Amino acid sequence: MRTEPEGRGPVRYGPPLPEPGLPVLPGLCAVLAGAAGRAHAEVPGGGPALLDAASGYWTRRGLRGERDQVIAAPGAAPLLLALTAAIGGGDVLLPRPCPAWWEPQVRLLGRSVYHVPTPAECGGVPDPYALLETVRRIRAEGGTPRLLVLSVADDPTATVPPPEVLHEAVEAAAGEGLHIVSDETWRDTLHRPHDTMLVGPAEMAPERVTVLTDLCGAFLPPGWPAAVARFPSGERGAALRDRTLDVLTALGASLAAPVGAVASYALGEPDEVIDRLARATRLHAHVAAAVRREVVAAGALALPPQAGRHLYADLGPLRDELAARGVGDSQDLEDFLGERLAMPAPGGHRFGDDPDELRVRLSTWPLLGSNRQERMAALDAPDARELPHVERALSALGAAFADLRAA
Secondary structure: OOOOOEEEEHHHHHHOOOOOOOOOOHHHHHHHOOOOOOOOOOOOOOOOOHHHHHHHHHHHHOOOOOOEEEEEEEEHHHHHHHHHHHOHHHOEEEEEEOOOOOHHHHHHHOOOOOEEEOOOOOOOOHHHHHHHHHHHHHHHOOOOEEEEEOOOOOOOOOOOOOHHHHHHHHHEEEEEEEEEEEEEEOHHHHHOOOOOOOOOHHHHOHHHHEEEEOOOOOOOOOOOOOOOEEEOHHHHHHHHHHHHHHHHHHHHOOEEEEEEEEHHHHHHHHHHHHHHHHHHHHHHHHHOOOOOHHHHHHOEEOOOOEEOEEEEEEOHHHHHHOOOOOOHHHHHHHHHHHHOOOOOEEEEEOOOOOOOEEEEEEEHHHHHHOHHHHHHHHHOOOOOHHHOOOHHHHHHHHHHHHHHHOO
């Protein structure tokens, strides 16, 4: 995570998805161990059992689809790389900020990337008017906008765009002929699922949207990489799926058979997986809300986190205090907070924000405990914030921010 100052965040230092910070569910371990004797890899794109499990997962969320509309890969990054290559030439548009792993995949293909500002109330989707203006500018400069990648439950901002905001962005993109990749990695980690309306763009423009989900967001540990994508129905969707499968095959990007088995099991959503997900989501929601209170109390800004295991803080109001500590940009802020908090604190430049903006993503998992016993206690507690070790961690974080403001 740390970089030399002159590096300013090369790709090899990019931050991963926020971790769960919890022991792996025993049922998942049992499935993986039971399949450990399978030395072969899954067929490119995933075997029938995995594709059927993914189809069932999306059907339960209102997106009916057949096995031949789905592809699996060993992680979301190679899957997005293959998808982008399959789209063909042209420029790619991303919201600002966006997940740190999106842009490197596009750059590897030599494509131009254009970041579009997000609305004030959320991240994950571009402001529709800014999107239209960016498309106009790209074409005026001789470019060819082809692809928009967005997210309905966002990393890094941990927000969920209101349906009307998403609809306007999707309508604008579709009107300009863009294909949309909807990253829905965090859709199953809503902090208040009964109060938050999450609608995916595939429900709005089904012929133009490919849905991508990294299972490390809700179901699997980061060390077992697996991701799935659902393509539109019809000839265009089938052709895009076939081209994506060609790229994955050329890359040798196949899941190991044991990981494919455990991914199939998790996507089937047995009771133990759903129960663990609900408890873990509640835990991270409580801690994220507490972190936001400490950050806001110190004078910084942060939208209320609605999904995931993180939040995005803007320390711009503390610029003078930070400047007195030698912090002038987001890389300085990353180094300063990472050392001061003894936890990862990737700066906003990792996510496409301007380095001069003092923004940072803070994850909740480092606050859950330093060993298995403490983390399981946090998972089992009605409110982990009342546990001594979690309370100490939150107090230390709050004191660090309060001391910064006092300076």
